Amino acid sequence: MKKIAFLVLFFFIFSQFSFSEEADISQNAPSSERVLEDDFPPWAKDLRRTEIITLGSLPFVTLWTTIAYSLAVYGQMTNPIDKSSSNFTEDDQWRIIGISLGACTVLGITDLFISIMNRHSREMRERNAYREIKVIPLIPEAEKDYNYLEIEGVESAVF
Numbered sequence: 001m002k003k004i005a006f007l008v009l010f011f012f013i014f015s016q017f018s019f020s021e022e023a024d025i026s027q028n029a030p031s032s033e034r035v036l037e038d039d040f041p042p043w044a045k046d047l048r049r050t051e052i053i054t055l056g057s058l059p060f061v062t063l064w065t066t067i068a069y070s071l072a073v074y075g076q077m078t079n080p081i082d083k084s085s086s087n088f089t090e091d092d093q094w095r096i097i098g099i100s101l102g103a104c105t106v107l108g109i110t111d112l113f114i115s116i117m118n119r120h121s122r123e124m125r126e127r128n129a130y131r132e133i134k135v136i137p138l139i140p141e142a143e144k145d146y147n148y149l150e151i152e153g154v155e156s157a158v159f
Contacts, residue, residue: 054108
């Protein structure tokens with residue numbers, strides 16, 4: 001029996017080397033991050049992030065909701081992980097799940113709005129960062145008092 005198990009293990013280990021492809025390690029191959037940035041529009045990335053935050057927070061929010069519900073309804077903290085006692089009725093369990101789903105949805109949507117606002121403000125800063133600045137004196141006679149300095153196509157006055 002041990003020989004058969006060894007032969008099967010040997011076959012599986014060495015068969016992966018015979019059927020595997022060569023990796024493209026050339027300099028021209030795009031990095032995985034760059035491919036992801038180019039392939040998906042920003043709304044798809046935002047939607048994916050919202051989904052991950054909503055579903056990823058569900059176990060933790062459910063745990064805290066169970067503890068808060070037991071304190072609020074029964075006046076004592078019960079162990080939500082203990083399976084030996086039936087602490088909650090079926091209606092209580094459905095309420096806890098509903099509250100948890102609602103709280104997770106609010107967390108995901110809040111993160112979505114924060115991400116959208118951050119990206120919008122970053123785009124506005126980038127758009128306004130490269131405006132051409134030109135100092136024009138209010139009094140024409142005062143123009144000769146300024147020493148003009150050109151830096152990369154931007155005129156500015158040095159006082």
